[in-house]
Amino acid sequence: MTVDGRATRGDATRQAVLDTALDMFAKQGYRATSVRDIAARCGITHPGLLYHFPTKEALLKAVLERRDEVDRAEADDGVVDFANLDGRALLAHLVASAAKNATKRGIVELFANLSVEATAPDHPAHQYFVERYASLRATLIRGLDALASAGVLRPGVVPATAAAHLIALMDGLQIQWLLDARTDMAGSLRSYIDTVLTEPLAGP
Amino acid sequence: MTVDGRATRGDATRQAVLDTALDMFAKQGYRATSVRDIAARCGITHPGLLYHFPTKEALLKAVLERRDEVDRAEADDGVVDFANLDGRALLAHLVASAAKNATKRGIVELFANLSVEATAPDHPAHQYFVERYASLRATLIRGLDALASAGVLRPGVVPATAAAHLIALMDGLQIQWLLDARTDMAGSLRSYIDTVLTEPLAGP
DNA sequence: GTCTATAGCTTGATAGAC
DNA sequence: GTCTATCAAGCTATAGAC
Numbered sequence: 233m234t235v236d237g238r239a240t241r242g243d244a245t246r247q248a249v250l251d252t253a254l255d256m257f258a259k260q261g262y263r264a265t266s267v268r269d270i271a272a273r274c275g276i277t278h279p280g281l282l283y284h285f286p287t288k289e290a291l292l293k294a295v296l297e298r299r300d301e302v303d304r305a306e307a308d309d310g311v312v313d314f315a316n317l318d319g320r321a322l323l324a325h326l327v328a329s330a331a332k333n334a335t336k337r338g339i340v341e342l343f344a345n346l347s348v349e350a351t352a353p354d355h356p357a358h359q360y361f362v363e364r365y366a367s368l369r370a371t372l373i374r375g376l377d378a379l380a381s382a383g384v385l386r387p388g389v390v391p392a393t394a395a396a397h398l399i400a401l402m403d404g405l406q407i408q409w410l411l412d413a414r415t416d417m418a419g420s421l422r423s424y425i426d427t428v429l430t431e432p433l434a435g436p
Numbered sequence: 437m438t439v440d441g442r443a444t445r446g447d448a449t450r451q452a453v454l455d456t457a458l459d460m461f462a463k464q465g466y467r468a469t470s471v472r473d474i475a476a477r478c479g480i481t482h483p484g485l486l487y488h489f490p491t492k493e494a495l496l497k498a499v500l501e502r503r504d505e506v507d508r509a510e511a512d513d514g515v516v517d518f519a520n521l522d523g524r525a526l527l528a529h530l531v532a533s534a535a536k537n538a539t540k541r542g543i544v545e546l547f548a549n550l551s552v553e554a555t556a557p558d559h560p561a562h563q564y565f566v567e568r569y570a571s572l573r574a575t576l577i578r579g580l581d582a583l584a585s586a587g588v589l590r591p592g593v594v595p596a597t598a599a600a601h602l603i604a605l606m607d608g609l610q611i612q613w614l615l616d617a618r619t620d621m622a623g624s625l626r627s628y629i630d631t632v633l634t635e636p637l638a639g640p
Numbered sequence: 641g642t643c644t645a646t647a648g649c650t651t652g653a654t655a656g657a658c
Numbered sequence: 659g660t661c662t663a664t665c666a667a668g669c670t671a672t673a674g675a676c
Contacts, residue, residue: 263468281660283660348549365616390627400612404605411566449642482670484642
């Protein structure tokens with residue numbers, strides 16, 4: 233879409249490239265996917281693609297931004313603001329995300345692949361992931377602090393430690409699930425959360 | 437070494453290649469490291485290298501096997517058999533491993549990279565990782581079962597679930613540590629273990 | 641056991657026509 | 659906006675000399 237709301241042909245192609253790139257980065261990883269492959273699946277040639285995204289790296293960044301938009305849109309079912317959920321709702325949201333991820337192998341592969349690749353300081357997505365982890369960690373600590381104040385955190389649980397555990401569990405369980413789809417990411421995460429709270433998390 | 441115990445020049449080269457490959461796969465990932473680069477750092481050409489290991493894939497497998505040998509040798513400080521440690525010693529060993537890993541960024545990068553890459557069923561190291569995870573999981577469940585029988589497991593802790601948590605934590609904490617070296621892998625792991633036991637793990 | 645030389649392929653990116 | 663054509667560079671792997 234252009235700023236004034238009219239869709240052009242170029243924008244349609246741009247969208248198709250973005251969707252296809254997301255799918256292929258997800259299934260094969262960023263490094264293992266070539267610009268040519270993406271272009272071919274969109275019915276154009278690779279210089280055609282590079283007209284819209286000048287480099288492969290620019291395409292990756294656009295894909296990540298688009299992914300965040302989609303996630304935000306989905307979370308806005310009830311116009312919820314993730315960063316300001318109350319403690320229990322925040323933890324419930326993590327479990328729900330894990331359950332939803334189990335229906336999207338491609339997305340899980342993309343982020344599992346990238347979060348390791350992007351660990352290298354010179355990776356195009358390095359800064360994106362540094363910020364992503366820092367922000368998630370901060371949100372979790374805030375939520376756990378609130379739960380501590382409300383007295384529903386099991387004594388001895390340190391918010392910063394539990395936050396690190398939660399993030400590690402989400403990442404680690406994804407690897408186990410990718411290796412063996414019988415892994416219950418959501419259930420496993422929930423059972424950790426229940427050891428942290430004085431009263432189990434409600435819900436499905 | 438040849439079967440009868442005599443070292444030959446070829447064997448020395450073989451060893452150098454193995455060590456160098458481990459180092460470079462670790463620092464840059466398997467896919468991003470070329471056979472040429474490895475050969476050059478060994479002072480030979482790449483066809484020279486391919487005489488010893490017919491393909492890059494064969495080299496990877498040899499590196500993984502070598503890594504396991506070294507790990508086993510290190511664990512055998514006191515001639516300990518990892519799979520038959522008693523429960524507490526097994527958990528203490530995990531913490532010690534995490535601490536040791538924090539001195540070897542290369543190795544951590546190699547395994548973090550590979551455990552995600554190898555999630556793809558057609559990856560050369562797929563079977564290796566499937567078996568690695570299954571065996572670690574089995575060992576952990578056995579150890580936790582023993583602790584449960586001894587009555588030192590906090591009530592409500594399910595061995596299979598705690599085993600999945602421990603593996604996920606080790607993998608996930610590695611990613612956080614690679615992103616930010618201030619992450620305390622060993623401490624974080626230990627604090628999870630302490631929530632699972634009725635009495636904290638002794639030791640440094 | 642290691643070399644030179646090279647085949648044969650894929651990659652990301654650019655120039656310039658239409 | 660998309661194409662053809664092409665570049666320069668990288669890769670794994672092989673053939674055959676020494």
